Amino acid sequence: MADNPPHPVRWRDALPPAILIATLAATPLVATAIGDPFLVKVATRVVIFSIAAVALNFVLGFGGLVSLCHAGLFGVGGYVVGVLAWHDFNAEPVWIFHGTSNLAISLPLAAMTSGLAAAAVGAISLRTSGPYFLMITLAFNQMLYYGAIALQKYGGEDGLQIMSDVSLGPFDVSNRYRFFYLALVVLSATLLLTGRFVRSRFGVALRAAAQNETRAIAVGIDPWVYRLVAFVISGALVGVAGALLAAGQQFVSPVDMSWDRSGDLVVMAVLGGIGVVWGPALGAAVFIVLELVLSSWTSHWQLAFGLLVVLIVVTLRGGLADLGRALAGARRMEAARG
Amino acid sequence: MLLDVRGLEAGYGPSKVLFGLDLVIAEGEVVTLLGRNGMGKSTTVKCLSGLLRPTAGEILFKGARIDRAPPHVIAHGGLGLVPEGRHIFANLTVRENLLMAAIRRGDRKDPWTFERVLDFFPRLAERLGNGGAQLSGGEQQMLAIGRALMTNPDLLVLDEATEGLAPLIRQQIWRKLEALKAMGLAMIVIDKELDALLGLADRHYVIEKGEIVWRGDSAALDADKTAQDAYLGV
Numbered sequence: 047m048a049d050n051p052p053h054p055v056r057w058r059d060a061l062p063p064a065i066l067i068a069t070l071a072a073t074p075l076v077a078t079a080i081g082d083p084f085l086v087k088v089a090t091r092v093v094i095f096s097i098a099a100v101a102l103n104f105v106l107g108f109g110g111l112v113s114l115c116h117a118g119l120f121g122v123g124g125y126v127v128g129v130l131a132w133h134d135f136n137a138e139p140v141w142i143f144h145g146t147s148n149l150a151i152s153l154p155l156a157a158m159t160s161g162l163a164a165a166a167v168g169a170i171s172l173r174t175s176g177p178y179f180l181m182i183t184l185a186f187n188q189m190l191y192y193g194a195i196a197l198q199k200y201g202g203e204d205g206l207q208i209m210s211d212v213s214l215g216p217f218d219v220s221n222r223y224r225f226f227y228l229a230l231v232v233l234s235a236t237l238l239l240t241g242r243f244v245r246s247r248f249g250v251a252l253r254a255a256a257q258n259e260t261r262a263i264a265v266g267i268d269p270w271v272y273r274l275v276a277f278v279i280s281g282a283l284v285g286v287a288g289a290l291l292a293a294g295q296q297f298v299s300p301v302d303m304s305w306d307r308s309g310d311l312v313v314m315a316v317l318g319g320i321g322v323v324w325g326p327a328l329g330a331a332v333f334i335v336l337e338l339v340l341s342s343w344t345s346h347w348q349l350a351f352g353l354l355v356v357l358i359v360v361t362l363r364g365g366l367a368d369l370g371r372a373l374a375g376a377r378r379m380e381a382a383r384g
Numbered sequence: 385m386l387l388d389v390r391g392l393e394a395g396y397g398p399s400k401v402l403f404g405l406d407l408v409i410a411e412g413e414v415v416t417l418l419g420r421n422g423m424g425k426s427t428t429v430k431c432l433s434g435l436l437r438p439t440a441g442e443i444l445f446k447g448a449r450i451d452r453a454p455p456h457v458i459a460h461g462g463l464g465l466v467p468e469g470r471h472i473f474a475n476l477t478v479r480e481n482l483l484m485a486a487i488r489r490g491d492r493k494d495p496w497t498f499e500r501v502l503d504f505f506p507r508l509a510e511r512l513g514n515g516g517a518q519l520s521g522g523e524q525q526m527l528a529i530g531r532a533l534m535t536n537p538d539l540l541v542l543d544e545a546t547e548g549l550a551p552l553i554r555q556q557i558w559r560k561l562e563a564l565k566a567m568g569l570a571m572i573v574i575d576k577e578l579d580a581l582l583g584l585a586d587r588h589y590v591i592e593k594g595e596i597v598w599r600g601d602s603a604a605l606d607a608d609k610t611a612q613d614a615y616l617g618v
Contacts, residue, residue: 250484254473261471264433265485266459266535 062367063237063324066331070230074223086222088338092331093229094291097236099314099326101283104240106312107320108249109276110256114308115167115183116284118190121303122163123156123285124292125194128206130155131293135209147210149219149228153289160285161278163190168277172270187305194300205299212293219293229290233327236283241323243279252276284311317355319365328366386411386539386570387432391441392451394431401427403594404441409539412568414561416581419591420617425574426468428591429543432572433465434458446538460487464537468544468574470528474517478508481516481527485534492536501530504560522553529560540564541572546580558584578616582606590615 070089077085098120105111130152133145146152171182200206211220219225243249255262255269262269292298301307310333318329336354340347362368385408392405401424409415417425430436432443434455443451450458459465473481482498489495502509505526511519519527525545532540542561546554558580564571565584575581581588582602590598590611598611605611 247483247486250476250480254476254480254484257473257475258471260435260455261467261473263455264435264459264465264467264471265531266456266487267484268454268456 059322062322062370063241063327066324066327067230067234067237070233070331071227074226083222086226088334090222090226090229090294091291092334093226093233094287094294095311095314095330095334096327097229097233097290098284098287099311099318099330100233100236100240100323101280101287102311103315103320103323103326104243104280104283105273105276106315107322107325108244108256109252109273111172111273111277112180112312113171113183113277113280114180114305114312115171115187115190116280116311117303117305117307118187119160119164119167119281120284120288120291120307120311121190121194121298121300123160123288124298124302125197125200125206125288126156126159126285127152127212127289127292128208128298129200131208131210131212132200132206147208147212148215149212149289149293150215152293153286156285156289157282160288161282163285164278164281165274168274168281172273172277184305184308187303187308191300191303191305194303201299203300205297205301208292208296208298212296225294229294232286232290236286237324237327240283243276244323248272248275313355317358317365319362319367321364322367325365325367332366385409385444386413386446387572388444389428389432389441390444392428392431392438392443393440394427394436394438396436400439401594402431402438405591405594405596407589407596407599409570409572411538412565412570413587414565414571414573414585416585416588417572417574417591418578418581418588418616420615423591424594425591426543427594429465429467429541429572429574432458432541433463459535462489462536462538464532464535464540466525466528466532466540466542466545468547470521470524472516472519472524472527472531474515477513477515478519478527479512481531482508482534485531487535489536496533496536498534501533504533504563505530521549522556525549525553525557526560529557537569539570539572541574543574544576545573546575546577554580578612 070093073089074086077083102113102116105113130140130145131147133140134147167183167186171179171186174182195203211218213219214228219228251262251267252272255267255272259269291302314329314333315326317333318327319325336351340350358366362372387409389405389407392402394402405428417428419425427436431438434450434453438451442449445461445463450461476484482501507523508526508530511523516524516527546557549557554577561571561584573581573585582605585602587601588599588605589596592615598615
């Protein structure tokens with residue numbers, strides 16, 4: 047019994063992410079119908095950053111850890127795909143191994159490398175808490191960022207172009223539509239996996255330690271171990287997102303590893319709602335669409351964007367994921383008055 | 385001896401609270417720590433559970449020293465704590481509060497499981513999906529005891545388990561503690577309800593200014609009105 051998920055899945059909890067995935071899945075059909083393939087490019091970006099934001103939220107929303115090094119880990123995943131593809135294109139081995147543009151190999155390697163980097167970062171950072179944790183993760187992010195700039199062989203500050211077509215085993219996924227659906231499958235798997243973790247005893251212990259560390263320790267939980275495991279899982283997943291971005295745009299650059307990109311991921315998570323697994327995916331979608339729309343209107347789009355974020359976070363404490371509940375509450379009040 | 389505390393000294397920074405405290409508990413025994421507020425009862429509990437590191441003395445639990453062990457290791461070793469103020473996790477459901485604390489120990493013939501805790505506290509079974517913050521004070525206390533039982537303790541430490549509860553609920557809690565005693569579970573109980581403690585406990589320790597100033601069984605304490613007046617303010 048103790049191994050059973052402490053919180054069984056309810057249909058009403060599974061419905062919002064299912065709607066989100068179904069809506070995203072319909073995007074290529076809409077793009078085809080209206081003859082605007084750019085829509086698929088935007089949707090792919092939404093899906094990839096959704097994976098990253100959901101991964102970050104595993105430690106942010108459920109572990110209470112505000113990490114500013116997730117952009118660095120995101121970039122590590124991207125560089126694994128980029129470097130392996132570069133060696134594949136140039137027929138130059140990586141030590142004794144051949145390079146590859148096959149995501150069936152490079153995606154798991156990206157997850158492993160980012161996970162290992164997260165283990166190293168987490169093992170040190172998690173000895174601290176609060177603002178110290180924030181600053182140490184920020185420092186690690188900058189180390190990874192400048193580490194990528196130092197990779198002169200792989201483009202340095204200019205980034206690395208992926209010249210070969212990416213595949214997934216025998217399937218060519220360089221086609222924009224196929225790649226979108228690959229990313230969507232990864233997002234669905236990420237939501238399922240993180241949801242399962244959050245409901246498991248592991249996830250409950252993680253949430254308990256976030257609420258009150260001393261209380262959790264007193265019932266036999268070692269918060270450091272739980273947080274480290276969560277940080278590694280989160281790092282591996284965000285590395286997969288970075289790998290997908292690199293493969294999708296056939297380019298990887300240190301720009302996506304800058305600390306303000308880590309801040310963007312935190313904003314996406316908070317905007318969507320850190321209390322539910324799927325909230326950050328909604329936040330990422332709104333963030334990217336707003337960024338696109340507002341920046342086409344004004345070069346000062348960040349001012350308007352900031353105001354909107356403040357408005358949403360202040361009015362909806364649970365982020366956009368709370369919108370449904372807020373609307374239902376307003377309807378109930380209306381009915382009571384009427 | 386299940387627990388053997390020798391010359392325990394502890395405090396908070398420059399403020400010393402315990403001055404060479406000694407106490408022993410045998411397996412299956414129920415003892416109380418009595419004394420007025422601020423005399424060192426909760427500090428003793430913090431030292432036993434690893435939440436406060438003693439400055440001197442030693443704590444032996446099942447023959448091994450635990451005074452330098454971290455709290456989660458002590459909990460895994462079989463010392464369960466029901467802290468003062470209950471301290472349940474308000475953002476977790478009753479089910480989650482219980483299952484989170486589950487510790488499996490191979491040496492148990494009849495271990496505390498999720499189902500067994502619910503059988504012991506049927507009220508919790510009715511509230512499984514409720515958040516900790518949605519429970520009444522009595523239900524929260526049942527949950528705090530149930531959560532400690534889920535760690536399968538050899539020794540249960542209860543710090544002010546009936547504080548702030550209605551008389552009827554207090555009676556229910558005392559009956560549950562009597563049932564636990566009948567099952568052979570050793571307990572250290574800290575409370576202010578002397579009549580109930582005299583009925584429940586085998587022996588009593590009275591703490592005054594960080595030292596044990598009186599020890600004896602229930603009959604001796606009941607008869608010693610001088611000690612009651614001097615140290616317990618009753």
